[in-house]
Amino acid sequence: MTATRMMRFLALALVVGLAGAACATIMQGTSQELSIGSSPTGARVIVDGSQAGKTPFVAKLKRKEKHVVRLELDGYKPFEMALSRSTSGWVWGNLIFGGLPGLAIDAITGGLYKLKPEQVQATLESATTAYREDHDMIVVAVVLHPDPDWQRIGQLSRDD
Amino acid sequence: MSKHGWLLLLIAGASLAGGCGGGDSTGPSNANLAGSWTLSASNVSGQGVSCGLANTPVTISQSGGTFTGTYGPGTVTCVAGGQSSSATIQGTIVNGTVDVNAVQFDLDTQDFHHTGTVSGNSMSGTARWSIDLGGSIGVVVLNGNWSAAKQ
Numbered sequence: 102m103t104a105t106r107m108m109r110f111l112a113l114a115l116v117v118g119l120a121g122a123a124c125a126t127i128m129q130g131t132s133q134e135l136s137i138g139s140s141p142t143g144a145r146v147i148v149d150g151s152q153a154g155k156t157p158f159v160a161k162l163k164r165k166e167k168h169v170v171r172l173e174l175d176g177y178k179p180f181e182m183a184l185s186r187s188t189s190g191w192v193w194g195n196l197i198f199g200g201l202p203g204l205a206i207d208a209i210t211g212g213l214y215k216l217k218p219e220q221v222q223a224t225l226e227s228a229t230t231a232y233r234e235d236h237d238m239i240v241v242a243v244v245l246h247p248d249p250d251w252q253r254i255g256q257l258s259r260d261d
Numbered sequence: 262m263s264k265h266g267w268l269l270l271l272i273a274g275a276s277l278a279g280g281c282g283g284g285d286s287t288g289p290s291n292a293n294l295a296g297s298w299t300l301s302a303s304n305v306s307g308q309g310v311s312c313g314l315a316n317t318p319v320t321i322s323q324s325g326g327t328f329t330g331t332y333g334p335g336t337v338t339c340v341a342g343g344q345s346s347s348a349t350i351q352g353t354i355v356n357g358t359v360d361v362n363a364v365q366f367d368l369d370t371q372d373f374h375h376t377g378t379v380s381g382n383s384m385s386g387t388a389r390w391s392i393d394l395g396g397s398i399g400v401v402v403l404n405g406n407w408s409a410a411k412q
Binding site for chain 2: 203204
């Protein structure tokens with residue numbers, strides 16, 4: 102068999118294989134991996150209300166469901182993001198090979214969808230401020246574990 | 262009042278108290294759904310496409326009037342215009358409630374909603390599947406029937 106004939110045979114086999122199939126379900130599966138990171142690391146990762154791990158973390162999420170990712174770290178403001186769901190490019194594969202039944206199957210399994218963003222990287226904001234002005238006063242926070250980004254203006258020493 | 266009079270009054274009072282306290286004021290109890298079931302859905306159709314779910318194993322955990330569980334793996338098949346497509350699905354049963362013998366639950370999301378009634382070791386009802394096909398087609402609502410048999 103010549104190389105050209107071999108290519109034609111493979112193309113035909115692909116078409117036959119995909120005919121009537123739910124392309125997206127086959128090609129990209131019904132779940133999507135989502136990389137979740139934070140600065141600083143070690144934040145609790147809460148997906149849809151359930152604690153899943155700590156950053157950095159890779160969550161495997163069902164494409165057909167709507168998800169909310171929340172990051173919590175002591176001393177920092179919580180970060181929350183709702184993922185959006187859109188139809189993936191495999192919808193075109195279905196229109197060509199699987200037709201309406203393939204499209205419906207992919208929507209039922211969730212394989213039709215793509216979750217966005219594909220990764221979450223959050224810079225967590227400190228929950229406490231070191232300095233603020235209040236009318237004619239300047240309020241300075243005194244803490245045991247200062248944020249490294251803060252500027253030190255003084256230090257209290259223990260008076261024995 | 263005579264001795265007999267007091268005795269009659271005592272018996273009447275005790276009977277009344279017994280009648281009030283001993284009655285069943287809780288009403289009919291919820292059907293017991295906990296356990297293993299086999300779920301099927303048929304002719305869930307709309308917009309020219311018809312889908313079904315064949316003999317899918319389901320496990321239910323119940324707590325009072327609510328329940329959760331898992332389903333699958335099962336085969337879902339859709340047909341339209343002489344074409345057919347199928348895939349294996351599995352997931353979780355959410356938002357399950359049972360009120361005496363009225364039951365409702367979703368497969369994974371509210372987009373796959375089922376309502377029905379329980380009768381002994383079987384239950385059945387109507388299914389409403391909302392699928393977002395994207396693009397210019399948008400959301401298509403499929404309606405059909407479902408049934409389940411306890412194993």
